[in-house]
Amino acid sequence: MMMNRRRFLYAAAAGGAMLSLPYMPKLWAASCDLIVRGGRVVDPSLGIDGIRDVAVAGGRIVAIGENIKADAPETIDARGKLVTPGLIDIHCHAAQLKDGPALVLLDGVTSYLDGGSYGADGIDQAASLVKSGPNLGRLLVNISRIGVDTQKGELRDLSLADVDLARAAIARNRGVVIGVKVRLSNNVTGPNDLEALRRAQEAATPFGLPLMIHIGQSYSPLPAILSLxxxxxxxxxxxxPAPNGILDDSGRILPEVLSARRRGVLFDFGNGTLQHFNWDVFERGVKQGFLPDTISTDWVGPQSRTTNVVDLPNVMSKFLTFGLSLSDVIARVTVNSARAFGAFSDRGTLKVGAPADITVLELREGSFQFQDNYKGVRTGRQRLFPFATVVGGKKAPHRV
Known part of the structure; x- marks a missing residue:
């Protein structure tokens, strides 16, 4: 069951005060498998922002506190670094590549959601891939049976939006397929967008699953889309950006957008590379207090490293440039993302007993340029870089 909006942002704060103290179950005297030592732990789910050690045993967090007195065969020296719950990217396309899951893990992403790369025709192979990956992967099934078609648009032929095939694909892959994706740009759907969206809801409803919709330059106005x-x-x-974005002609947030948020629709950043955001809409949204609930990359493979995406820490850094605190940004790639999709409900936190997914980041000071999808540039003073990752209690390979 979804949480209300006040509880959604920084859930479990009440329990966080207790867990921010040094704590370990009766296993205190036992050896740990791994300890991350001396980093600045920022965990919005627990209300923690301070220097702590994090101890791991048996693939779980067993202690978080100052100067933990325990032995471990492996340690990570996180002094001068940020230690966060494992990052969750709820919109990428890691399942498009055999090594996609391992590549996003190099970026500190311990859990990910493939955003509709595959429809009913390819979802079984994708499910096998993510189940064998080193990190926790889940899938959205595209309402178009052929999945993403960047050349012709997968929904210009409405017969491809086959509800029965989508339902069968979900039923075969319950637990791995956790929602339905529909891309609604005009070059994908033409005039079919609203009907494609209705069919996506038909496919998802019997299973109680959410949709993720891709907006931007749609055929139909956004209020008509949001109403569904x-x-x-x-x-x-x-x-x-326009046409049919979140802003009206005077640059104000559409009332229908605010209404959708009030009734529990969630909004994700989805950086991407093609017409998915420009700095003007970004700045207007932030200045009006309309921030995304979650931050994601729309990562599509190694080529993303050479675009304005780079990796999830780089995308997070764009929000630091516009005044969000570290805690605000980290919440949007940890606890908020975990609450958005139930499959990640035990992730996005360092609480004792949680799966030991941990990301260590380096926050560098300097002059950094950040691009939108239109080659617009903004300069920031801080940028996050992946430093080390622990997934399932084991230290993962790092990017060099």
Whole structure:
């Protein structure tokens, strides 16, 4: 069951005060498998922002506190670094590549959601891939049976939006397929967008699953699209520019957008590379207090390293440039993302007993340039870089 909005942002704060103290179960005297030592732990789910050690045993967090007195065969020296719950990217396309899951893990992403790369025709192979990956992967099934078609648009032929095939694909892959994706840009759907969206809801409803819809330059106006969404559905590419974005002609947030948020529709950043955001909409949204609930990359493979995406820490850094605190940004790639999709409900936190997914980041000071999808540039003073990752209690390979 989805949480209300006040509880959604920084859930479990009440329990966080107790868990921020040094704590370990009766296993205190036992050896740990790994300890991350001396980093600045920032965990919005627990209300923690301070220097702590994090101890791991048996694939779980067993202690978080100052100067933990325990032995471990492996340690990570995180002094001068940030230690966060494992990052969750709820919109990428890691399942498009055999080594995609391992590549996003190099970026500190311990859990990910493939955003509709595959429809009913390819979802079984994708499910096998993510189940064998080193990190926790889940899938959205594309309402178009052929999945993403960047050349012709997968929904220009409406017969490809086959509800029965989508339902059968979900039923075969319950637990791995956790929602339905529909891309609603005009070059994908033409005039079919609203009907494609209705069919996506038909496919998802019997299973109680959410939709993720991709907006930006749609055929139909955004209010008509939003009217078909239910609580828990996710709108990605929230800062996509006109036509039919979140702003009215005077640059104000549309009232229908605010209404959708009030009734429980979630909004995701979805950086991407093609027409998914520009700095003007980004700045106007931030200045009006309309921030995304979650931050994601829309990562599509190694080529993303050479675009304005780079990796999830780089995308997070764009929000630091516009005044969000570290805690605000980290919440949007940990606890908020975990609450958006139930499959990640035990992730996004360092609480004792949680799976030991941990990301260590380096926050560098300097002059850094950040691009939108239109080659617009903004300069920031801080940028996050992946430093080390622990997934399932084991130290993962790092990017060099």
């Amino acid at each position: 969404l239910k609580r828990g559905d996710v709108v990605t590419h929230v800062y996509a």
